[in-house]
Amino acid sequence: MNQASIQTSYRGVFPVAPTIFDDEGRLDLEGQKRCIDFMIDAGSNGLCILANFSEQFALSDDERNTLMHLVLEHVAGRVPVIVTTTHFSSHQCALRSRAAQDAGAAMVMIMPPYHGATIRVGERGIYEFYSKVSDAIDIPIMIQDAPVAGTALSAPFLARMARELANVSYFKVEVPQAAAKLRELIELGGDAIIGPWDGEEAITLMADLDAGATGAMTGGGYPDGIRLIVDAYAAGDAELAAAHYQRWLPLINYENRQGGLATPKALMKAGGVIKSDAVRHPLLPMHPATRAGLLTIARRLDPVVLRWGK
Template identity: 85%
Template sequence: MPAPIYRGVFPVAPTIFDDAGRLDLEGQKRAIDFMIDAGSNGICILANFSEQFVLSDAERDAVQRAVLEHVAGRVPVIVTTTHFSSRVCAERSRAAQDAGAAMVMIMPPYHGATIRVGERGIYEFYRQVSDAIDIPIMIQDAPVAGTPLSASFLAKLAGDIEHVSYFKIETAQAASKLRELIELGGDSIVGPWDGEEAITLMADLDAGATGAMTAGGYPDGIRRIVDAYFAGETEKAAGLYQQWLPLINYENRQCGLAACKTLMKEGGVIRSDAVRHPLAPMHPAAREGLLTVARRLDPLVLRWGH
């Protein structure tokens, strides 16, 4: 059978903690149920907006197992398996596949502000991971890695390495890079995707993006935009984007990864919106600003748990 092609809205699920900072796996399941009810075409877990960098390996395994078992095939799940080590990343990716992941998302290897790997090492890194699995790899091209990945190099990876076929582009001038990547890579670029909370969504769709990986607070709003666009109703999509842009902007520029949890707690999806120390709780003024903007749109997240 031909491999499925994943399109649409695949938001990042937050990792849910209680007020003491411990994993709340029951809250995690409720967050996943809400995201599915809100129209997510699929879900990504253990990403940067999931606070993957504050989790132990055992906690990563616990979240992965709990989510994949709870989803039980209702939607495809992408698991982020980023690690500097080629071997560890390959092992994580194989474990994610064995647990039921539909795809893995991986940043290029980096550590801190200065430890980087050149193109030859990055090429071998992705090749070793690909050799360990049978599911697609999404390369996350984001500024946090501090690793320049040209469109031509990404196209070469897609052409040469079997499972490298999806790309989440979050760099400056993302639309231009997506357009060039699609032109250079042709059929090997199965999934050119938008990211960064949809702050560049319309330009990226115009450039040929077929997926959007946003945060998890309002998949229903992002679905309306993307569905209209893919149905050929581009003016309707643009109008919907203008409606939702203040919330997208507030999340992207004012709140970051904490926004999703704040919305979920306000709507009774989860009991605690705690982020893990040393991340700071959201300032009360920012919280009220976020909720004020969100209430104007009446997203499902503010009603789901009540």
């Protein structure tokens, strides 16, 4: 039996927490705690930190450690927290993952090893990479199957790792035709697939739920809206879930196609959750016209984020 199959099965909405900076680009730790409190108050079933939408690629190792310990201590068990521990090196990824477990993480999320536009690893190396990390920890591993890694991970290969590697049991699938891949993964992996999850800001959420997704990892700006969709579907009311999805889809689409990772912070600043919505240079601030469009759409929905801090 896959070791993770005897552990807690995590389901629901686990948004990515943005990393909060001040206007000079320094970590804003008090703002980070307010961000986390808002996300929990808005209905997140759990959280993910240090992901790409957290600008993890712009953080130093010391900053990563500071944020990991700050968030896990501040959450204090209120919800489970997934820590992203992606690294090209098997050894370093295992060390990061063990440190996350020791600090209280419920799960680690890891992309396959990649570097730049051309340095990739074949299936044998990828299998050994996840095997070494799995051997180093006792908590589940979520494989992030995303285009940013530039690495093809076939459903049969993912299912094989789920069956053979003790802690590989969750899969965040956010590639083209995600629903078809999730469906194939579930068929091939059976009980070893503990958590087939949706990603990419929920732009394919309804199709992914229809395919069997049990979790959604979205942006952090409006977990209350995503909860409406996921909760209705989990309760067996697909029509109500679809109605909620149609209502929230303009905001989901705007985040996915216009605002990107700056979206949650722009919403949080507008609602008084945080003081600065700065992204770390060389990322550029959200254009005022993009911000105006975002807030126009959001105000029609009255999400918690726009009133939490007021």
